[in-house]
Amino acid sequence: MATPRKLNVTFVEGDLPGRTGRLSAFVAQTPTQPDVRALSELLTDPRLSLYRESLLSELFASDLLATAWRTGYPPLEIARPDVDFQGYDFVITCAAITRHVQVKASAGKAAEVDVHRALVSKPAGCVVLILPTVSTDGTRIELSYRYFGTTAALDLAGFKPARNTLRSLGADRKPYFKERLMHVTVAVAKFTKATTMFGLLENLFDKPPTVT
Known part of the structure; x- marks a missing residue:
């Protein structure tokens, strides 16, 4: 239980009709829970890469659904593949438009992103x-x-x-970085400038229809 703290309250004219003076009272003060770990650690620690990927995917889906609803888009349908081998992480449908979306994340200043080649075979990948x-x-x-x-x-x-980011040894025993046959490297400069979820929705599905 929090330790009570003595609080002096001064009444001035008008606070309580006909009363002026000083009142001593005790109030229970609940201590603020301090942060044990910083969120910045969660976004940058390489040991948490899989945990971070899952977290950001959930935050992305939540932001997508809520923003689409607030800004007048029809209710979205979201599906995820049971097996990740075609490059996309989400299949998102808005009315008659379906997008196959590969999701990447960067908490730093990455200059390039690896993109799966199979996206070219998907509708509007x-x-x-x-x-x-x-x-x-x-x-x-x-x-x-x-x-x-x-x-x-x-x-x-x-x-x-x-x-690959890890070196392999060639026949001559010299290290090299093996090509990822199903991926290409796309410069971040080829992407649009940073935007909010509403801006992203316009890229994915154009502007929302007029809400009546």
């Missing part, structure tokens, strides 16, 4: 780059987004193959 930051008061994660794609089929021609 695209890539969303999530940019997570910690709010100024340190209590929540805020998201902005960059977008790569069009409403037509995704064109990945001309992009260089992506490479």
